[in-house]
Amino acid sequence: xxxxxxxxxxxxxxxxxxxxxxxxxxxxxxxxxxxxxxxxxxxxxxxxxxxxxxxxxxxxxxxxxxxxxxxxxxxxxxxxxxxxxxxxxxxxxxxxxxxxxxxxxxxxxxxxxxxxxxxxxxxxxxxxxxxxxxxxxxxxxxxxxxxxxxxxxxxxxxxxxxxxxxxxxxxxxxxxxxxxxxxxxxxxxxxxxxxxxxxxxxxxxxxxxxxxxxxxxxxxxxxxxxxxxxxxxxxxxxxxxxxxxxxxxxxxxxxxxxxxxxxxxxxxxxxxxxxxxxxxxxxxxxxxxxxxxxxxxxxxxxxxxxxxxxxxxxxxxxxxx
Numbered sequence: 001x002x003x004x005x006x007x008x009x010x011x012x013x014x015x016x017x018x019x020x021x022x023x024x025x026x027x028x029x030x031x032x033x034x035x036x037x038x039x040x041x042x043x044x045x046x047x048x049x050x051x052x053x054x055x056x057x058x059x060x061x062x063x064x065x066x067x068x069x070x071x072x073x074x075x076x077x078x079x080x081x082x083x084x085x086x087x088x089x090x091x092x093x094x095x096x097x098x099x100x101x102x103x104x105x106x107x108x109x110x111x112x113x114x115x116x117x118x119x120x121x122x123x124x125x126x127x128x129x130x131x132x133x134x135x136x137x138x139x140x141x142x143x144x145x146x147x148x149x150x151x152x153x154x155x156x157x158x159x160x161x162x163x164x165x166x167x168x169x170x171x172x173x174x175x176x177x178x179x180x181x182x183x184x185x186x187x188x189x190x191x192x193x194x195x196x197x198x199x200x201x202x203x204x205x206x207x208x209x210x211x212x213x214x215x216x217x218x219x220x221x222x223x224x225x226x227x228x229x230x231x232x233x234x235x236x237x238x239x240x241x242x243x244x245x246x247x248x249x250x251x252x253x254x255x256x257x258x259x260x261x262x263x264x265x266x267x268x269x270x271x272x273x274x275x276x277x278x279x280x281x282x283x284x285x286x287x288x289x290x291x292x293x294x295x296x297x298x299x300x301x302x303x304x305x306x307x308x309x310x311x312x313x314x315x316x317x318x319x320x321x
Contacts, residue, residue, distance in 0.1 A: 052120030058094030106174030121182025186218025238292030
């Protein structure tokens with residue numbers, strides 16, 4: 001989930017020499033750190049190394065990634081005029097390094113393994129643009145949604161147009177699937193999500209003809225609405241049992257949902273909790289075993305390798321049975 005390489009010494013060695021955006025925007029470096037977790041853990045897919053803010057850099061927005069803080073926008077978008085100044089870029093021009101990285105990964109990766117393109121959800125990205133930095137409450141963002149719906153809709157429309165072109169270009173470059181990651185969508189009520197977010201999320205997910213994964217953090221109350229907006233696979237975080245979440249979207253595949261913090265516990269705990277997730281899946285087709293959010297940097301890489309092997313072995317036993 002997300003950049004599994006954050007816990008790897010080989011990734012950290014690259015980051016000691018190169019800043020995040022330098023890695024993300026240098027095709028050879030981006031491909032290298034994307035492939036590192038696959039080589040180390042033998043997982044089934046490579047998640048392209050990218051930041052949630054990568055597409056907006058092509059829209060004329062300056063973003064700084066501050067250590068310990070996250071994305072910072074020194075000139076937040078607060079007015080209709082701010083939104084009007086944004087432009088929807090040509091993906092071939094604006095995202096050329098990212099697209100080249102996709103091609104490099106697809107060329108090197110085993111054909112049986114998938115390349116997953118990553119894209120932030122429009123609500124989460126809009127939240128960073130309006131607040132100017134990460135915020136758990138998103139007060140300015142929600143105020144804009146509720147008090148200036150025309151401005152909000154214009155912002156979401158430009159983000160959706162840009163992100164749709166971005167993911168379509170990734171697929172054309174060789175991505176086998178697209179994951180839309182809406183980190184802060186769980187702060188919304190179902191009604192507000194359906195009215196002010198879902199239409200634009202749906203447009204992004206509908207822009208490609210490959211499998212799509214739709215994930216929202218802290219969104220147990222929105223699982224059905226997320227599925228309504230689109231996604232062949234619905235990502236489930238660890239805040240609800242896998243079987244309970246799957247029962248809400250019985251017509252979809254699901255991804256999840258081991259708590260990432262479990263991986264910092266002794267192996268017997270990791271094994272017990274992972275087997276519980278598999279037991280709740282019950283061998284039913286359509287389950288992608290994964291974490292319920294991103295790998296924590298302090299995770300021991302050996303634990304991840306053992307976890308991947310455990311899931312492969314137990315899944316093979318289920319198929320054989």
